[in-house]
Amino acid sequence: MKKINVLIVDDSAFMRKLIMDFLEEDDRIQVIGTARNGQDALKKIEELHPDVVTLDVEMPVMNGLETLKRIMKTNPIPVVMLSSTTYGGAYNTVLAMQYGAVDFIAKPSGAISLDLHKVKEQLVKKVVLASKANLHAFRMDESLSFSQTTSFLSDKNSSIELYPSSDNRVIPVKVAKSIVCIGTSTGGPKALQEVLTHLPKGLGAPILIVQHMPPGFTKSLASRLNSLSDLNVKEAEDGEIFQRDTAYIAPGGYHLTVRKMGTALTAHLNESEPRKGHRPSVDVLFESISQLKDYKKIAVILTGMGADGTEGLKTLKSVGNTVAIAESEETSIVYGMPKSAIGTGLVDEVQPLTFISNTISQYLQT
Structure with missing residues (x-):
């Protein structure tokens, strides 16, 4: 069975490692790379051709919204956003969904969520679902x-x-x-x-x-x-x-x-x-x-x-x-x-x- 190749994009090394560990516990998924910001993500997408990208909303250099817009314009692939539950984070997540993200995960306790395990099952489920999404519908x-x-x-x-x-x-x-x-x-x-x-x-x-x-x-x-x-x-x-x-x-x-x-x-x-x-x-x-x-x-x-x-x-x-x-x-x-x-x-x-x-x-x- 072909595995779902995932690129993880987050400015926190800790969060990148945590997300990778959770996703790779599922035998349907393999993480083929990570990126620390939007610019890095766009380069990795061109190099690695992932099936799904998990994308943090709030990042330096190039934030998640700008990165998403460029992905959907130049190389549309399924994206799952990771967001904080603050008002600003929620509003930006809604924008992301309207810009073309397939789905999102709310981080339980902010940008660096030590308790991300609370949404581990959701994360895996949504990445698998995103890999089957009809991206043609966005156009x-x-x-x-x-x-x-x-x-x-x-x-x-x-x-x-x-x-x-x-x-x-x-x-x-x-x-x-x-x-x-x-x-x-x-x-x-x-x-x-x-x-x-x-x-x-x-x-x-x-x-x-x-x-x-x-x-x-x-x-x-x-x-x-x-x-x-x-x-x-x-x-x-x-x-x-x-x-x-x-x-x-x-x-x-x-x-x-x-x-x-x-x-x-x-x-x-x-x-x-x-x-x-x-x-x-x-x-x-x-x-x-x-x-x-x-x-x-x-x-x-x-x-x-x-x-x-x-x-x-x-x-x-x-x-x-x-x-x-x-x-x-x-x-x-x-x-x-x-x-x-x-x-x-x-x-x-x-x-x-x-x-x-x-x-x-x-x-x-x-």
Whole structure:
């Protein structure tokens, strides 16, 4: 069996040795080199041609973000970032995911983590997964040129009403009550950026999102997406009322569920047991939304490892009034979650990533 050749990039000699020892305990992996900064890494990549690179975010000479951008531009290979859980570290990690990193590991206790053994299994698992990632998907955005910004009001026969947006502008929207729910995992931050930045204001529905991420990172993800999108994007807060034209990301470490309070929908967070290893869980969110009998529900499953969302989708479909959309294999960084959902036969639309926002808009109009 061919081994996965890994290059380790970290400015700490101690961390390089620790990461190497952990990875080489797995007989599927061999470390073929190390680098102490980004410049050194770019040279080693040209010399060694690794299958996967582990890349520290914070380094001197050339930091992890700049190194990643150069890798993805000149010689795209799977990259797993290692990051601190500080606010700055979390935000830079989110940027890295949107620049093309396949996944990331949060160092337990800062730049030099003596307790890195706590995430050893995650590290090995994510390196193995990264070696199988669809790097071609990172270039699909350019090859699939398609105008996503379709007017929400293109259907002149639709019944509409005037509704104040969060910035007090009056926007015509559909009368029917609708809700959009999205589930994603590996490759999700980049996929969410593509979808949310091409959804226009005036959708007339809240968007609820589960992105598999540990605590401390989802707030940075929401902040980054909010800065890029016409929609409001925020981390969901317990008890808040969901607003139209706002996307809510489940906080890392909490399940996000929905409850009705009079005519409003409210967010409820809980720390009940992880579902299939995930908290937040797409299944938990989808099952909660299935209780909204008088709402049109649009469920979207994007790139990700595993099958989270499949059972929830079955529940949504069993109660009716649900449209299911899944990302196609050609653009999925990891075609696990979409493939599992499509395998149920319950998915209505299978679309490449660049078409998904337009598909959501169209279904909200009907």
